[in-house]
Amino acid sequence: MRKIKKICNFSHDTWDTAVHLAIDAYNKSFHRAVGCSPFELLHKETPLFSVDAGLVSDKYSPRISGHVLEARRTSILKSYAKEFEGSVTAQNTFAEGDKVLRYNFSPLLNKLDPHWVSGYTVKRVKQGSEALTVEKNGT
Known part of the structure; x- marks a missing residue:
């Protein structure tokens, strides 16, 4: 903002x-x-910049093909996966019957509302993965 004013x-x-x-x-x-x-x-x-307008040949096409965009997207996803691999999720050390908290992510929540909801129990743990099934106690 200050730079624009200047x-x-x-x-x-x-x-x-x-x-x-x-x-x-x-x-x-x-x-x-x-x-x-x-x-x-x-x-x-x-985008075609006004500075480059005179330098563009007749054969130049500003359109980006779909396979190029898809290749960019997969490249970005792979780089993010490498960057965050192993750092985002914790090891699954849950066993059946363990009491757990469930993270309640909702954009409608007030920032002062609790994001962790208690009263859940692990019912089934899928071997060899991070997946598990939880159920609310009493249901």
């Missing part, structure tokens, strides 16, 4: 233009989380 010399006259250019630059820049720019994600084509 670019337009703290003048309200050029503010709209500066904000528009900043938003355009942000939307056309690469974002690591999605593996491309938001423009590419939304329009499925490479």
Whole structure:
């Protein structure tokens, strides 16, 4: 925000233009989380910058094919899987009959509401995986 104010010399006259250019630059820049720019994600084509407009040949196509987007997506998923492998989940040391808490993730919860709900018991543990079946006590 301060940088945009500085670019337009703290003048309200050029503010709209500066904000528009900043938003355009942000939307056309690469974002690591999605593996491309938001423009590419939304329009499925490479953004053409005004600086590069004269350099583009007649054979250039800004469209990005579906298999390229799918390859990017699988590459990102693989890299995230490698990055977080073994660090996200704990070892499954539960046995049948153990009392456990269930994590209640809901965007509708108030931030002060409890996210962990008690009163659950492990009924079945699937061997060789992290999967287990829990049931509410008394049901």
